[in-house]
Amino acid sequence: MPGHLFLVVYVDPWINWDWLTTHVHVFLDALQQHLVLTAIAVGVGMVISLPMGVVAHRWRALRNPVLTVFGIFYTIPSIALFALLIPYTGLSTLTAEIGLVGYAVLILTRNVVVGLDAVPKDVLDAADGMGYRPLARLLTVELPLALPAIFAGIRIATVTTIGLVTITAVIGLGGLGQLILQGLVENFHTPLIVATVLSIVLALVADLALAGSQRVALPWSRSA
């Protein structure tokens, strides 16, 4: 009797629910790493950007050169930046954060400058007329009025960073990106699909949460 050739075709479903239910912790760990990497990037980015934006706004001669140089740095692809750093800082969180913080700084500084630029001249004159000193004017008049633009920058930086974190999978981190890479390498759809959806949801939820906290914290920006 000739041997029968049984060809077993295993069709990988888009989502394997059995696997998913036993691997929830994998997704939670990835989500946590994703959030930590993003929070550090935007947090540190903000600490650096606020003074930098104020300086670029104050000294007019610096404004355009700073924005132009930042624009040029911003065009450097993140994967190229990570690759350039690897010989020095290795496959580490530091390598990822240098890149992520850097890009966040570029976004945030620009928005600080734009926000401060948009403060009406009349308001500045009124503050001067009321006897505000430069520092008090900056802290109590200009920055509050620039906050809506700064907040817009924080939202953009956060959503952008959440997307860029997935790319750090290539250097061994990645948060949810690690699971996207696993889906690619193992040709296994479930982690790919679930991690992609989670990443998009994370970005949209973070954006909405920041928009919501802006409404609460900055009631004067509601009409804007």
Place this chain on the structure above:
Amino acid sequence: MAILVRVVQWFTDPAHWTGPDGIPTRLIQHIQLSAESVLIGAAIALPIGIALGHYGRFGNLAINISNVGRAVPSFALLVLAFQVFGLGDAPIIISLTALAIPPMVTNSYVAMQEVDPDVKDAARGMGYRELAQVLRVELPLAVPLLMAGIRTSAVQVVATATLAALIAGGGFGRYIIDGLDQQDYTKLVAGAILVALLALATELGLASVERLLVPRGMRLLRAPSTRRVTYKAA
């Protein structure tokens, strides 16, 4: 510093300038994938953005498409396209095109919206028909922002095309991904330099195209445009 010396040696090695894994071949692959994606993306995005901006309709949609685009990780988009369409250039071009569309829609919408309404009224008063008004009055005035959107898309497509090496694509990304796989840091850094230079050349090259297209009367207003959509995909 030793790594930099090896990178310089890598670049001066004639073996890296010929053959299927040589720099010229990889450069052409990278440019071809990127250019096709940007052109297809522009053919889809610009008419939509220009029309929405001209009529001032669906502004939320035009603005929010960039927000949604930012939320979708380009890396996931590439891997998903690969799972659906398999090996080859098709999944790469499809995902890069999808990536190129949002910034161009948003910026061309904003560009058309920002044309001074008085100028539009004057054009109408001088007897311009709608199409002539769009083509000969509004579009020339919208060129700086319109081109800024194209530049943003092009730079992001060039950057993301690097990731195409993960799904067996060509281009400079090959050096980075292969360098990582083989722990060959010289190749890795050389690839990174090539990718960064190509992205910069794209930005600066399109900026000079923009300069040629901007009407003479507007050139006095040169300043880094802060209305350019902030978009980083890779």
